[in-house]
Amino acid sequence: MTDVLTTGPDAATAMAGAAQLDAWSAGAVTAGDHELVAVLRAADPDAAVLRARADVLSGRPGAARAALRGAGHAVAVPPADWAGLVDLAAVAALGTDASALPRLLAAGSSLHGQAAREWVWLVGAAAEQRAEHELADQAWRALVREHGVRSTPVLVRLLVAVLSARPAGDVAGVAEAARVAAEVVAETDLTVAERVRMVAEGAARLSARDDAPGAALLVAATARRVPDRAAWAAVVARWVPATPWTLVLGPLAGPLLGHRDADERALGRLRPGTRGPRLPVADPVGLLAGDDDAALVCTCWERSVLDGVSAQAYAARHLRPARVVLGPAVEGAAALAGLVVRAVRCPVTARVWLAVARDGEPVRLLLDGPPSEPLPAAPSSAPAAPAAVPTPHAASDDATGRPTRPAPAGTDGGTLPGGYL
Numbered sequence: 001m002t003d004v005l006t007t008g009p010d011a012a013t014a015m016a017g018a019a020q021l022d023a024w025s026a027g028a029v030t031a032g033d034h035e036l037v038a039v040l041r042a043a044d045p046d047a048a049v050l051r052a053r054a055d056v057l058s059g060r061p062g063a064a065r066a067a068l069r070g071a072g073h074a075v076a077v078p079p080a081d082w083a084g085l086v087d088l089a090a091v092a093a094l095g096t097d098a099s100a101l102p103r104l105l106a107a108g109s110s111l112h113g114q115a116a117r118e119w120v121w122l123v124g125a126a127a128e129q130r131a132e133h134e135l136a137d138q139a140w141r142a143l144v145r146e147h148g149v150r151s152t153p154v155l156v157r158l159l160v161a162v163l164s165a166r167p168a169g170d171v172a173g174v175a176e177a178a179r180v181a182a183e184v185v186a187e188t189d190l191t192v193a194e195r196v197r198m199v200a201e202g203a204a205r206l207s208a209r210d211d212a213p214g215a216a217l218l219v220a221a222t223a224r225r226v227p228d229r230a231a232w233a234a235v236v237a238r239w240v241p242a243t244p245w246t247l248v249l250g251p252l253a254g255p256l257l258g259h260r261d262a263d264e265r266a267l268g269r270l271r272p273g274t275r276g277p278r279l280p281v282a283d284p285v286g287l288l289a290g291d292d293d294a295a296l297v298c299t300c301w302e303r304s305v306l307d308g309v310s311a312q313a314y315a316a317r318h319l320r321p322a323r324v325v326l327g328p329a330v331e332g333a334a335a336l337a338g339l340v341v342r343a344v345r346c347p348v349t350a351r352v353w354l355a356v357a358r359d360g361e362p363v364r365l366l367l368d369g370p371p372s373e374p375l376p377a378a379p380s381s382a383p384a385a386p387a388a389v390p391t392p393h394a395a396s397d398d399a400t401g402r403p404t405r406p407a408p409a410g411t412d413g414g415t416l417p418g419g420y421l
Contacts, residue, residue, distance in 0.1 A: 055090075121143060163214040185226075199219055203238075307366070
């Protein structure tokens with residue numbers, strides 16, 4: 001018997017063990033769901049630090065500082081542990097101390113592996129909340145390129161970074177930036193609807209930076225790559241002008257538009273209706289074809305994270321309830337966060353997944369766990385205690401979302417090399 005499941009009060013119920021929580025936490029990290037990471041690690045000794053980290057990454061730096069103070073963390077300057085680093089990121093995000101962001105950047109010089117990834121995430125969040133766009137964009141690129149993060153929230157920010165870095169006045173360079181952004185979207189395994197939402201959020205973020213041409217380029221380039229005009233219609237109508245300014249202004253376009261003249265001319269090549277290559281769209285559970293039976297096919301060996309409509313369909317049509325309890329700490333934290341979390345089991349592989357939903361809403365996220373074995377008969381005496389929650393371990397070995405300790409040697413690899421990605 002592994003520690004995936006620890007026996008509970010009867011033969012039909014089990015307590016989620018350390019390996020199960022570790023696997024789900026790693027999946028939550030992959031999905032970029034920081035709130036869920038904090039919920040799943042609610043029984044950890046560092047639960048308050050994880051709660052504060054989730055608050056910083058979710059745009060609540062004030063709540064992060066309160067969580068650390070409430071747990072009795074004495075924050076040192078410079079930061080001596082992860083509580084101090086999270087607190088410094090919160091101060092940088094609040095903008096109450098102009099030296100906080102430079103000090104946060106300097107604090108990463110001694111970090112490597114998993115610890116460096118956690119630091120980059122904090123830098124990106126703090127810089128984003130202070131409207132330090134170039135620094136934030138570099139952090140999101142680093143998370144993708146250097147640390148392999150492919151969650152939708154990070155990829156949305158990567159799209160913004162790619163378009164924001166397009167060369168001014170260079171039509172070919174602008175078109176290439178839009179093409180690269182479209183490739184990022186095309187390489188995901190999301191459904192069409194999920195890709196449309198991803199691009200729409202990226203367009204809104206570009207618009208918030210006063211970059212309406214960048215938003216138009218992103219939408220137009222991606223809409224050409226995904227063969228579903230009906231799905232894109234509303235987003236294209238919202239962000240892509242029907243008539244190019246270059247046609248309206250004629251020979252005055254260049255002088256009046258300046259470097260945005262190149263944006264307009266590149267957009268003319270990308271507008272829906274112009275010809276361009278198309279890529280196949282991922283359809284992991286047969287939703288696009290309307291095949292209800294497709295979701296009955298087991299893909300547990302191929303996928304570890306499903307979200308959106310894919311998660312909803314797979315949970316409803318393939319997975320079955322699992323009598324696995326998550327423990328009072330996790331269940332209490334989930335209730336406070338407004339989440340409904342429950343274990344579900346694959347009838348083919350016996351793998352136990354975690355289904356996550358908001359109160360009163362369908363399943364929005366599925367996280368796979370390690371393979372499990374049939375539950376043993378219930379003991380006749382008192383039930384065994386749940387497996388102990390492991391404490392944080394080496395920075396380069398942990399992928400579960402727990403805050404790992406700063407490492408004494410190594411670096412995060414420095415700044416990113418040139419190029420859009």
